Amino acid sequence: MKDWLKITIGEFIDFNPLEKLQKNTIAKKIPMDxxxxxERKIKGFEFKEYKSGPKFKNKDTLLAKITPCxxxxxxxxVNILEDDEIAFGSSEFIVLRNNELSDYKFIYYLARSPYFREKAISCMEGTSGRKRVNEGAxxxxSINVPPLAIQQKIAKILSDLDDKIEVLSQLNDNLAQLAKTIYDYWFVQFDFPDENGKPYKS
Structure with a gap:
């Protein structure tokens, strides 16, 4: 760890980078829910007229800044947009983007870690139940971070694991849907197989 850097979070990550999205433009919005x-994966989006809110593009990390999120x-x-597409989201997001010192995937896994999260929680202000992160604080x-090449290796290992988790999760969803379909045929429509393996009712 002798090559690791001790720098401020603001030096390592660009917060809420500026992007152009004209007001009243219809664009993809990612709400908190x-x-x-x-989870790495964003569950969807909706098309809304842009009024305000943080703007972002693919490879940015969205971090909730309000309690208890x-x-x-x-x-x-973020990986659900078209190339060069700009979207916007909840005003309770902090957008994190990599710079020349950081890898975008590493930033995501760093932001998800207890190490980073505890630092963010320590910077929360406001009344109970409505606390928000003071982004300036x-x-x-300061944080300790590895060189860029090491960041990329760490991020690849974690990203490959997440890929496998998402595949298994999709497989589980498919199996659950299959089980539901079989249950419906057998116990709702009573169309279960007879002793010869043929549908009982059909």
Whole structure:
């Protein structure tokens, strides 16, 4: 770890980078409820007229800044947009983007880690139940980070694991749907197979 850097979070990550999206433009919006708990995948979007809110593009990380969403791990990596497409989201997101010191996937996994999350929670302000991260305070905190090449290796391992988890999750969903279909045929429509393996009613 002798090559690791000790720098501020604001030096390592660009917060809420500027993007152009004219007001009243119809664009994809990602609300808070489309972020899962400690899940990379965004569950969907809706088309809305842009009025305000943070703007982002593919490879950005969305981090919830309000309680209890931050504590519950609502963090996602944006990868559902077209090339060069700009979207917007909940005003309770912090958008995190990599720079020349950082890898975008590593930033996502860092933001999801207890190490980073505890730092963010320590910067929350406001009344109980409506606390939000003070972004200026968070950017000024120091962290230890590996060189870019090591970041990329770490991120690849974790990303490959997430890929496998998502495939298995989809397989489980498919099996659950198959079980539901069989149950419906057999116990709702009573179209179960007879002793010869043929449909009982058909």
């Amino acid at each position: 489309k972020l899962g708990t400690f 931050l504590e519950n791990g609502k963090t996602a990596l 968070l950017k000024n905190l």
